[in-house]
Amino acid sequence: MAAEPKPEILAAFQAAKGFMPVAEGLALYDAAAEAAALGLPLLEVGTYCGRSTILIADAARAAGVTALTVDHHRGSEEQQPGWEYHDPTVVDPEVGRMDTLPTFRRTLHAAGLEDHVVALVGRSPQVAAVWGGPLGFVFIDGGHTDEHANGDYEGWAPHVAEGGLLVIHDVFPDPAHGGQAPYRVYLRALESGAFTEISVTDSLRVLRRTGSGT
Ligand SMILES: C[S@@+](CC[C@H](N)C(=O)[O-])C[C@H]1O[C@@H](n2cnc3c(N)ncnc32)[C@H](O)[C@@H]1O
Numbered sequence: 001m002a003a004e005p006k007p008e009i010l011a012a013f014q015a016a017k018g019f020m021p022v023a024e025g026l027a028l029y030d031a032a033a034e035a036a037a038l039g040l041p042l043l044e045v046g047t048y049c050g051r052s053t054i055l056i057a058d059a060a061r062a063a064g065v066t067a068l069t070v071d072h073h074r075g076s077e078e079q080q081p082g083w084e085y086h087d088p089t090v091v092d093p094e095v096g097r098m099d100t101l102p103t104f105r106r107t108l109h110a111a112g113l114e115d116h117v118v119a120l121v122g123r124s125p126q127v128a129a130v131w132g133g134p135l136g137f138v139f140i141d142g143g144h145t146d147e148h149a150n151g152d153y154e155g156w157a158p159h160v161a162e163g164g165l166l167v168i169h170d171v172f173p174d175p176a177h178g179g180q181a182p183y184r185v186y187l188r189a190l191e192s193g194a195f196t197e198i199s200v201t202d203s204l205r206v207l208r209r210t211g212s213g214t
Contacts, residue, residue: 002026003033009058012111017087017103018051020141020169027201028167029055032137035165036063040136043159045124045152046169047071049090049100050107052141057113065136070120070127073101076143124148128155135159140185141169149181153188157195157214166195166207178203189214 004026005013013025020028032042036059044056047069060067075098079085092099101121108114120127124142128151138156142148160166171186172178186205189195192214195207 002030003059005029005055005058009054009111012107013051013054015110016051016054016107017049017090019048019085020052021202024169024202024204025052025055027199027204027206028052028139029059031165031167031199031206032056032059032139033062035137036060036065038136038161038164039063039065040134040161040164041066041068042137042139043067043135043156044069044139044141045071045156046076046139046141046143047073047100047104047119050104050111052139052169053104053117054107054111054113056137056139057108057111057116061113061116067117068120068135069117070122070124071100071104071142072123073104073121074098075100076148077145125151125155128152128159131156131159133159134161134164136161136164137167138165139167139169140182144170144179144181146181146184149185150188153185153214157189160209162209164209165198166209168205168207170203171205172203 057067140152170182194211196210199206
């Protein structure tokens, strides 16, 4: 049976600013809860305002592990002024750039999850380069260009422990439904022979490490 978040956690997720639909959020929670049983940290790339972080953090709390979430908080390409996903309420007027960190912190505070999350503020490849330990779960939802999606895969997938889960968001096999970079990374993970798909929920793909390498 799938693990499900408590109603108050689901309500906090739904109230948070962000992009993840509920069905994908439930699949993310289930994967995070399963992976947390390995007793290793859970890591997300692409915090934004903390919507998906709430679910990962709650799964981490239940298992007594830590959730890590990486973001430079300056927004992806499609979130910049003039682009489809821009939100002017998350622009820092003093520096004139996006800054989603304050909203993220409010989101976590409201959900009562601050003590279970370590926020890593920086560029994903730079953080990955100094990260040394194994992870039970890696969720890739950062930049959606080939450069960024490949950088996230190359930086973080090697850290997924045997039996751990690699989850990729916005996987659209049909280009009419969305950008192709996350799909190409998903194919790359499968073709590596290191990962096996265990579930598909809309654009969310859950893979398990069943072999070595990446
Ligand atoms: C699609 S949003 C994440 C949405 C979030 N997971 C949710 O459910 O609401 C992508 C985020 O990735 C961040 N990002 C993009 N490229 C990045 C990089 N190279 N390093 C760190 N963060 C990055 C952006 O700042 C943005 O907040």
